[in-house]
Amino acid sequence: MADGKQICLDLTEGVKIPALGFGTWQSSDEELEKAIDCALKAGYRHIDTAYAYENEKALGRVLKKWIDSGKIKREDLFIVTKLPEIGNRPSGVVKYLQRSLDYLQLSYVDLYLVHTPFGYYERGEDLHPMTEEGVIDIDVSTDHNAIWKAMEDQVLAGKARSIGISNFNEKQIERIWNSAERIKPSMLQVELHLYFQQKDLVNFCHAKNIKVCAYSPLGSRGSSQLLGKELPDVLNNEVVKEIAEKHGKTPAQILLRHIIQRGVAAIPKSTNPQRILQNIQVFDFELSSEDMNKLNDQDQGKAGRILDFSFFKGVPDHPEYPF
Ligand SMILES: NC(=O)c1ccc[n+]([C@@H]2O[C@H](COP(=O)([O-])OP(=O)(O)OC[C@H]3O[C@@H](n4cnc5c(N)ncnc54)[C@H](OP(=O)(O)O)[C@@H]3O)[C@@H](O)[C@H]2O)c1
Numbered sequence: 001m002a003d004g005k006q007i008c009l010d011l012t013e014g015v016k017i018p019a020l021g022f023g024t025w026q027s028s029d030e031e032l033e034k035a036i037d038c039a040l041k042a043g044y045r046h047i048d049t050a051y052a053y054e055n056e057k058a059l060g061r062v063l064k065k066w067i068d069s070g071k072i073k074r075e076d077l078f079i080v081t082k083l084p085e086i087g088n089r090p091s092g093v094v095k096y097l098q099r100s101l102d103y104l105q106l107s108y109v110d111l112y113l114v115h116t117p118f119g120y121y122e123r124g125e126d127l128h129p130m131t132e133e134g135v136i137d138i139d140v141s142t143d144h145n146a147i148w149k150a151m152e153d154q155v156l157a158g159k160a161r162s163i164g165i166s167n168f169n170e171k172q173i174e175r176i177w178n179s180a181e182r183i184k185p186s187m188l189q190v191e192l193h194l195y196f197q198q199k200d201l202v203n204f205c206h207a208k209n210i211k212v213c214a215y216s217p218l219g220s221r222g223s224s225q226l227l228g229k230e231l232p233d234v235l236n237n238e239v240v241k242e243i244a245e246k247h248g249k250t251p252a253q254i255l256l257r258h259i260i261q262r263g264v265a266a267i268p269k270s271t272n273p274q275r276i277l278q279n280i281q282v283f284d285f286e287l288s289s290e291d292m293n294k295l296n297d298q299d300q301g302k303a304g305r306i307l308d309f310s311f312f313k314g315v316p317d318h319p320e321y322p323f
Helices: 029-042 056-068 088-103 142-156 170-179 197-206 223-229 238-247 251-261 273-280 287-296
Strands: 006-014 015-018 046-048 080-083 111-114 163-165 186-193 211-215
Touching: 006 211, 015 080, 029 056, 029 273, 056 088, 080 088, 088 142, 111 142, 111 186, 142 163, 142 170, 163 170, 170 197, 186 197, 197 211, 238 251, 238 287, 251 273, 251 287
Parallel strands: 046 080, 080 111, 111 163, 163 186, 186 211
Antiparallel strands: 006 015
């Protein structure tokens, strides 16, 4: 297992996702272009973006450069993007996936995700339309089953190789699962890290053969400004540091390896060349079951959640708010 080679997870027949991918949220275009260049050189092939990150054009420019120069083949990449909240309706699936493809300069994505179970009204280009009362203008008519049918159509149209969901809870996943007549969701992307291990949700998904991808796997320390609070520092956890020292690895590598050894994918974000390289070097060692148990014990359950989207005022009032 620890032969230095990337581990892949089977999503659907013939579609494999590299377990360690690259996160792109909260980077400027300039930072991101350099970071993607660096990530591709370091061996990343799975790249996670979203229409709402407003960086698909920058990513598309780098991908085009690499593909045109022959340094990489399109089929060797695994590109993930997501339907924005303002597009959370069947017509939005068609419109926003096509926009993402145009921005990314691709004819298909490898995985298209419904970014959140809640939706907003569409008011021009505004990603966070507000009411006069200063809260997000939520569209309470969000219909997951209808959205899912449009998602399935995108696979049949060749615009997405696989489809999934993000930030959905068990009840919402079950509902889509039961209604999906043609294609079941193959991936759930959720917050998951040392202090919020999502053990029940992972078991629930794995029992349905839905793979899980961990976002904010290093504790999203860059989000403290956005959230206006100090975030728990998983990288400085004593158990993590002790295991890191034993293996001659960094705390980030231990955190990522812990997730991957649970059969879950992870998409750490970095714009720092050394950390980009470090984060993918997690395939040349293995955590023992004793290490795994110690790390599993660091879980804080629901108290460990960082991102609940309540920083967008009004969102928790949506009937499909998942948390
Ligand atoms: N589906 C969703 O709703 C959703 C929500 C959140 C995130 N995501 C996805 O998940 C990705 C990752 O999550 P995230 O960006 O919230 O947080 P993260 O990957 O947990 O943490 C990123 C932060 O950790 C730092 N960092 C990276 N590698 C490090 C290392 N080896 N040692 C020390 N610090 C390190 C980064 O700083 P430097 O850049 O300076 O290295 C950055 O501040 C996102 O970029 C996005 O693609 C999805």
